Every structure is written in C-alpha cells, then in structure tokens.
Amino acid sequence: MPTEYDALTMTGSGGAVSFALTKISADKMPETINGESGHHICYVKVLTELIARELTGQTGRYGLDEEKIGQIALASCLHDIGKSRIPQAILEKRGVLTPVEYDIVKKHTTLWGELIDRFGASLDPQIRAFARDVCLFHHERFDGTGYPHGLKGSDIPIWA
Numbered sequence: 001m002p003t004e005y006d007a008l009t010m011t012g013s014g015g016a017v018s019f020a021l022t023k024i025s026a027d028k029m030p031e032t033i034n035g036e037s038g039h040h041i042c043y044v045k046v047l048t049e050l051i052a053r054e055l056t057g058q059t060g061r062y063g064l065d066e067e068k069i070g071q072i073a074l075a076s077c078l079h080d081i082g083k084s085r086i087p088q089a090i091l092e093k094r095g096v097l098t099p100v101e102y103d104i105v106k107k108h109t110t111l112w113g114e115l116i117d118r119f120g121a122s123l124d125p126q127i128r129a130f131a132r133d134v135c136l137f138h139h140e141r142f143d144g145t146g147y148p149h150g151l152k153g154s155d156i157p158i159w160a
C-alpha cells in the first residue's frame with residue numbers, strides 16, 4: 001500500500017461544507033476522513049484505482065485514461081459524504097435497523113446532491129461529475145437489487 005495518499009476531503013457538516021485535496025500519510029492516518037475511518041477511505045481509493053485500471057486494461061471498453069482513473073479514485077473518497085446528514089444515532093445503532101431507519105440510511109446516496117451542488121463549485125467539473133455518480137450509485141447492484149434506483153448492469157456507471 002502507498003505510504004502517502006492524495007485524498008479529496010470534506011470539512012464541515014452543517015451550514016457550510018468545503019472540499020480540498022489533502023495529503024495523507026499512512027503513518028499518521030486520521031481517525032476519520034469524510035465521516036468514515038481514514039483507513040476505509042484510503043482503501044476504497046486504492047481499490048477503485050486498481051479496479052478501474054484493470055477493467056480498462058483487460059476490456060478496453062470504458063475509455064478511461066490515467067487522468068480519468070485518477071479523478072475517479074479521488075471522487076471515490078466522497079462516496080459516503082451523504083452520511084453526514086444522517087442522524088448519528090441511526091448510523092451507530094447496534095443491531096438490526098427498523099425498515100424506517102433503513103430507509104433513512106438509504107438517503108445518504110441521494111443527499112450527495114445537496115452537498116456537492118451547494119458546495120462543490122471549487123471542484124474540477126469532471127471530478128464533480130464522477131463524485132455525483134459515485135455518491136448516487138455506489139449501492140446499486142449489477143442484478144438490480146441495490147438502491148436508490150434499482151439500476152441494473154451497464155445502466156450503473158462503471159466508476160460507481
């Protein structure tokens with residue numbers, strides 16, 4: 001694993017949110033990044049980059065050059081930012097969520113819009129577009145059983 005990461009980080013969660021490119025050292029991994037564990041965010045970023053590169057190399061189908069792969073990997077750091085608008089009591093609940101609670105958790109995918117649309121003007125437009133899809137579609141499943149839209153197969157953007 002790399003010893004240093006470039007991560008896209010979000011600060012603030014209430015009235016004002018901002019995004020910044022942040023250097024993160026594996027030795028001094030922050031406990032939380034974007035509301036999740038620092039390790040989780042960095043693992044997701046590294047795996048996203050590896051998978052995107054393998055998919056491109058093996059299939060030649062997706063037209064992802066190294067620049068786009070880097071942008072998708074950065075966007076992946078933001079995948080769960082919508083959770084910052086979900087009550088902590090639900091996110092930290094031990095045991096099974098009630099159907100109502102689960103519906104609230106599912107909203108973390110669509111809440112990206114408020115955050116990225118309102119505060120994402122400083123993001124590179126392509127990263128912003130990837131981040132939108134990553135936030136919105138990262139719980140969709142190939143067989144159509146995911147959420148929020150139950151998209152199937154290639155209807156799900158490959159970077160999500």
Ligand SMILES: [Fe+2]
Nearest residue numbers: 079080138139
């Ligand atoms: Fe999620």
Ligand SMILES: [Fe+2]
Nearest residue numbers: 036040079080
């Ligand atoms: Fe996550």
